[in-house]
Structures are given as C-alpha cells and as structure tokens.
Amino acid sequence: MATPSDWADVIQQFRALPAQCSRFHLMHSGSYFDASQKYADIAHKIRNGEIIFPDQAAADEMAKRHERVAESYRQAAVDAPSGAWHLSLGLTEGEERKLPSGIKARVLAYTKRAAVLAGLAGEDSSEIDALSAWADRLKSGVFARFGGSVIDNLPEASALLGEEMLTRAQAEYAREEQARRVVERLRLDSERLELDRARSERRGVETTQPSTRASWLQFQMDSVPVTLNWLAQHGGPDNKSIGKVLRGEPVEQMVLQKLAKALGAALGVQMTTSDIPPIGSPPAENSDQSR
Numbered sequence: 001m002a003t004p005s006d007w008a009d010v011i012q013q014f015r016a017l018p019a020q021c022s023r024f025h026l027m028h029s030g031s032y033f034d035a036s037q038k039y040a041d042i043a044h045k046i047r048n049g050e051i052i053f054p055d056q057a058a059a060d061e062m063a064k065r066h067e068r069v070a071e072s073y074r075q076a077a078v079d080a081p082s083g084a085w086h087l088s089l090g091l092t093e094g095e096e097r098k099l100p101s102g103i104k105a106r107v108l109a110y111t112k113r114a115a116v117l118a119g120l121a122g123e124d125s126s127e128i129d130a131l132s133a134w135a136d137r138l139k140s141g142v143f144a145r146f147g148g149s150v151i152d153n154l155p156e157a158s159a160l161l162g163e164e165m166l167t168r169a170q171a172e173y174a175r176e177e178q179a180r181r182v183v184e185r186l187r188l189d190s191e192r193l194e195l196d197r198a199r200s201e202r203r204g205v206e207t208t209q210p211s212t213r214a215s216w217l218q219f220q221m222d223s224v225p226v227t228l229n230w231l232a233q234h235g236g237p238d239n240k241s242i243g244k245v246l247r248g249e250p251v252e253q254m255v256l257q258k259l260a261k262a263l264g265a266a267l268g269v270q271m272t273t274s275d276i277p278p279i280g281s282p283p284a285e286n287s288d289q290s291r
Contacts, residue, residue: 213245
C-alpha cells in the first residue's frame with residue numbers, strides 16, 4: 001500500500017518537471033535559433049519558387065508548415081529562460097506532441113510510479129500503458145479544472161492528483177494507527193486484568209474490584225470515548241441492557257452480540273462476543289474476617 005511519503009515524493013517529482021524543462025531549453029536555445037533560421041530559409045525558397053511543387057496550393061501549404069515550425073523554434077529560443085512546460089512540445093515537424101527524450105524519460109518514469117502507487121498499473125506494466133492509465137485518471141478527475149491537452153498540463157494536474165492521493169493515504173494511515181492503538185489498549189488491559197487476578201490468587205484473597213466484564217467495558221467506553229446513547233444508536237443494545245453489563249449483571253447472548261458490533265464500530269476494529277470478557281466471580285465472603 002502506498003504511504004504518505006510515497007505520494008509526497010510523487011508530488012515533488014511532478015512539481016520539478018517544469019524547472020527541468022527550463023534547464024533543457026536553456027541549454028538548447030542556440031540550436032533553436034539555428035533551427036528556426038533553417039526552416040525559415042526553406043519556406044523562403046518555396047515562396048520564391050526555388051523548390052518546385054506540382055501546384056501552387058501544395059507549395060503554399062508546405063511553406064506555411066515550415067513557417068510555423070520556424071516560429072515555434074524562434075519562440076522557444078526567446079522564451080527558454082522562462083521554464084514554460086509547453087516549450088517541451090511540438091518543436092519538430094511531423095511530431096507535434098513530442099517531448100525531448102530526456103524529459104520524456106522522466107515523464108514515463110514518474111507517471112508509471114504514480115500509476116502503480118494508485119493501483120492503476122502493475123509493476124510489470126509498460127511505461128506507455130502506465131502513462132495511458134494515469135492520463136485517463138487525470139481526465140476523470142482533476143483535469144476538469146484545466147483546458148488544453150493532458151500533456152500540456154501534466155505536471156500541475158499530476159501534482160494535484162498526487163495531493164488528493166496523499167490526503168487519502170494520510171487518512172488511511174491514521175485509521176490504521178488508531179486501530180493499532182486500540183488493539184494495543186485491549187492487549188494491555190487484558191494483561192492488567194490477568195496480572196491483578198494472579199496477584200489476588202497469590203495473596204489468597206478475593207478481589208473486591210468490579211466484575212471483569214464491567215471494568216473492561218467501562219475502560220473501552222472511556223478510551224474512545226463513547227456514551228451509552230452512541231452505542232445504542234449504532235446497532236448496540238439499549239441503555240438499560242448496557243447498564244446491566246456495566247453493573248456486572250448477566251445479560252442474554254444477543255445483548256453481547258449487539259454490544260460487540262457497536263463497540264467494534266467505535267474502536268474501528270472487528271469485534272465478536274469472544275472478545276468480551278466473562279462477568280467474573282463476585283467477591284466471596286472471607287472466612288477469616290470474623291477472627
């Protein structure tokens with residue numbers, strides 16, 4: 001199961017992607033200017049008839065395509081220091097949505113890890129399948145806040161989805177921690193009762209404490225805490241029956257079944273009647289008391 005720290009790492013990775021793109025583009029800004037000039041020269045030659053096409057319409061279309069690519073490279077070179085994520089996209093003719101190889105490798109690795117943590121893909125899934133599953137999850141959730149394509153908004157949308165997953169993981173961790181503490185309290189309480197009983201037996205006297213079941217129930221109700229009304233409203237027995245248990249009086253098995261169900265719901269654990277201690281023997285008269 002994914003832990004809160006797993007999702008915190010995923011969020012940090014996606015948040016860092018735009019800055020990584022910035023460094024990539026900054027390193028390549030010179031080559032962007034060169035590429036822009038190359039495509040602009042080709043478009044110029046097409047316009048001047050230096051490159052022959054079957055008809056004027058085809059020539060105009062090819063010239064416009066090269067001009068668009070030239071402008072994309074020119075804009076990328078100018079905006080490289082800004083670190084805009086969209087600069088990773090659409091700079092090569094015929095590969096409109098291609099990411100630079102270094103950034104693409106990170107995207108595939110990050111999205112696969114996120115998809116695996118979210119249960120959308122397995123460890124043996126391909127990176128492309130994991131990316132597709134993660135993109136589908138974005139489209140069905142946080143992506144509704146954005147416009148454009150998924151890849152345009154991948155870092156921010158993925159970080160937001162990661163934050164949602166982090167919140168869920170933290171809540172699940174808190175529930176498990178609460179259940180663990182309840183189980184530990186039950187164990188310690190049982191050990192304490194056994195120790196008290198053993199001490200009393202070694203001293204050769206009967207305990208004058210409340211019945212085992214009554215003190216156990218009172219301890220559990222105080223530790224959550226819950227009231228008689230809360231237990232009654234959540235599938236437990238009525239207040240009168242719970243009062244009998246707290247006084248150490250015998251009750252029907254059905255009362256114990258309802259009590260186990262309601263108390264288990266309050267503690268966040270599965271509980272049965274076998275988890276409820278017996279009433280215990282009432283204190284006996286001390287035969288030596290009159291001496």
